[in-house]
Amino acid sequence: MLLAELREQVVRVGMNALELGIVHGTAGNMSIRDAESGLIAISPSGMPYAAVTAEDVVVLDDQGKIQDSCRKPSSETPLHTMIYRQRPHVGAIVHTHSHFSTVVSTIRDALPPILTEITLVLGAGVPVTRYGLTGTSDLGESVLEVLDHRGLAVILRNHGLIAFGKDFAEALMVAEIVEEAAKVYVHALAANGGREPYLVPEDLIPEMRERFLASYGQPTARSGGPDGESCRRHTGKFPWLPI
Numbered sequence: 001m002l003l004a005e006l007r008e009q010v011v012r013v014g015m016n017a018l019e020l021g022i023v024h025g026t027a028g029n030m031s032i033r034d035a036e037s038g039l040i041a042i043s044p045s046g047m048p049y050a051a052v053t054a055e056d057v058v059v060l061d062d063q064g065k066i067q068d069s070c071r072k073p074s075s076e077t078p079l080h081t082m083i084y085r086q087r088p089h090v091g092a093i094v095h096t097h098s099h100f101s102t103v104v105s106t107i108r109d110a111l112p113p114i115l116t117e118i119t120l121v122l123g124a125g126v127p128v129t130r131y132g133l134t135g136t137s138d139l140g141e142s143v144l145e146v147l148d149h150r151g152l153a154v155i156l157r158n159h160g161l162i163a164f165g166k167d168f169a170e171a172l173m174v175a176e177i178v179e180e181a182a183k184v185y186v187h188a189l190a191a192n193g194g195r196e197p198y199l200v201p202e203d204l205i206p207e208m209r210e211r212f213l214a215s216y217g218q219p220t221a222r223s224g225g226p227d228g229e230s231c232r233r234h235t236g237k238f239p240w241l242p243i
């Protein structure tokens, strides 16, 4: 079976997203790119997450040409392949219909910097696309129109959320962080009579983010003792992000 390990990862991330409540039924889709071959493993179309096995996951190239599977790929395959072609930093994609991100997609042009956590990981906000035609390359185009060169998340107008990472762990974490921030934002608007709530001051974000990305996480080894170089060495959660 071609890309067996990555196909297993697609199955697992689907179940993880289901357990987190950011996907339901057959909605949403996930894919991961093999760094060596450039091939993509993507979830199959219209199958409940719990029923999907590694054999059901479809392997295709970045033009959408199927290389291995007995299943039809996700109906949003053009969205995934277009992003992989145009954003080399993306190694994995998690697309969800998570509730509060979708609410924001109907009322705003961006999710503003409502929580410290989201600003540390994603910067000043998450853009919302124009309406993109689902199942076609138009949806991919609508994402690329607002996705920064190394952006990690975009909210899809009247549709849902798409999150990126170098692997599924990062993409899923980004999806969770955006959904939590969207939830707080929607509740804050309601609690504040529809008026915009206080936001993280935008002028503070670059410095905060730089400090976070340079210091968050654990060192790779402790063999160097309290003052040893290996103890200070930083692995970071997002070592690939620009700061």
Ligand SMILES: [Zn+2]
Residues within 6 Å of the ligand: 027, 028, 076, 095, 096, 097, 159, 160
């Ligand atoms: Zn969708």
